[in-house]
Amino acid sequence: MKARDFLDTTDLSPTEFAQILDLAAQLKSGRLRADQALRGRVLTMVFMDPSLRTRTSFEVAMVRHGGHAVVLEPGRSSWALETRRGVVMDGASVEHIAEAARVLGRYADAVALRAFPKGTSWDEERHDRTLRDFAQYCEKPLINLESTRRHPCQGLADALLLRERLGVTQGRRFTLTWGPHPKALPTAVPASAALAAAQLGMQVTIAHPPGFDLDADDISAIERAAQGAGGSLQITHDQSAALNGAEAVYVKSWGAVRCFGRPDDEAALRVPHRGWKFSTALLNRAAPSAFVMHCLPVRRNVEIDEDVLDGPQAAVIDQAENRLHVQRALLLRMLADESALGNEVCS
Numbered sequence: 001m002k003a004r005d006f007l008d009t010t011d012l013s014p015t016e017f018a019q020i021l022d023l024a025a026q027l028k029s030g031r032l033r034a035d036q037a038l039r040g041r042v043l044t045m046v047f048m049d050p051s052l053r054t055r056t057s058f059e060v061a062m063v064r065h066g067g068h069a070v071v072l073e074p075g076r077s078s079w080a081l082e083t084r085r086g087v088v089m090d091g092a093s094v095e096h097i098a099e100a101a102r103v104l105g106r107y108a109d110a111v112a113l114r115a116f117p118k119g120t121s122w123d124e125e126r127h128d129r130t131l132r133d134f135a136q137y138c139e140k141p142l143i144n145l146e147s148t149r150r151h152p153c154q155g156l157a158d159a160l161l162l163r164e165r166l167g168v169t170q171g172r173r174f175t176l177t178w179g180p181h182p183k184a185l186p187t188a189v190p191a192s193a194a195l196a197a198a199q200l201g202m203q204v205t206i207a208h209p210p211g212f213d214l215d216a217d218d219i220s221a222i223e224r225a226a227q228g229a230g231g232s233l234q235i236t237h238d239q240s241a242a243l244n245g246a247e248a249v250y251v252k253s254w255g256a257v258r259c260f261g262r263p264d265d266e267a268a269l270r271v272p273h274r275g276w277k278f279s280t281a282l283l284n285r286a287a288p289s290a291f292v293m294h295c296l297p298v299r300r301n302v303e304i305d306e307d308v309l310d311g312p313q314a315a316v317i318d319q320a321e322n323r324l325h326v327q328r329a330l331l332l333r334m335l336a337d338e339s340a341l342g343n344e345v346c347s
């Protein structure tokens with residue numbers, strides 16, 4: 001049987017979740033180096049969609065520990081991949097993931113995939129079939145680099161930042177507030193961020209305009225995680241009230257899944273809510289010590305005012321840095337021999 005995939009932060013037990021964050025903190029501080037712990041190991045990353053942080057931080061993570069990363073961009077420098085089952089492949093796609101995932105698994109120690117939703121039908125795409133099928137075909141562990149439903153590496157980085165800034169996270173107030181955007185963005189990041197905060201036992205509030213509800217299964221997963229960790233979940237359409245006293249504020253835009261695949265209808269729902277742009281006035285409703293998170297890339301002065309992004313309460317660069325450290329920890333957990341790491345990792 002192959003080693004475990006990492007498709008969602010809820011794939012990790014509470015102990016494993018905490019261990020990865022502990023290990024990431026050790027690596028970030030330099031207390032643990034493990035320079036050659038991934039020597040001879042290969043990670044192959046398949047990017048069906050673009051990236052700055054995910055691609056760079058994973059490549060750097062492999063290099064930092066003596067390993068190597070291969071990056072494929074299907075349809076550009078490698079064959080365009082077909083993901084649908086049972087399709088007659090007489091279009092632009094040259095190779096099916098049924099073969100590609102198996103072949104890549106033979107070459108590498110782990111494979112990683114980024115595959116955003118295609119914007120067809122939410123009823124179909126909500127099952128995250130491309131990610132799940134790829135994981136099934138691939139004989140090596142698969143890492144989710146952001147799929148239709150989850151961005152678990154971002155969730156880990158968010159959790160590390162929350163722990164760093166707050167110390168004790170249990171019962172602390174985390175507000176995820178919807179932001180305006182010119183396009184309908186996926187729900188993977190907001191769902192993963194709220195899940196990560198819930199897994200830390202925080203009091204999670206999600207604020208969004210009417211019609212922008214996350215998938216009901218995401219809400220159930222966040223509620224379960226919160227209950228399991230002693231936290232809570234509230235959902236509101238009142239942005240100002242949601243920000244009152246918030247200790248961590250996460251700004252993120254997402255599209256209305258009820259209009260998924262109908263961009264004109266979705267835009268008609270989204271455009272009237274430009275006033276949800278996050279501003280200094282809104283930040284002033286939060287606790288004085290509050291910090292502002294965003295996964296990046298961010299649309300300046302559309303999602304968040306530049307005064308906030310350039311101000312002392314913005315945590316977005318530290319948050320992005322944490323992608324590197326949590327992924328180093330994840331890769332070491334997944335691929336390193338315990339003997340190469342020392343007692344810290346085995347504890």
Ligand code: CP
Nearest residue numbers: 051052053054295296
């Ligand atoms: N936050 C994040 O995943 O960034 P990229 O899309 O640049 O990888």
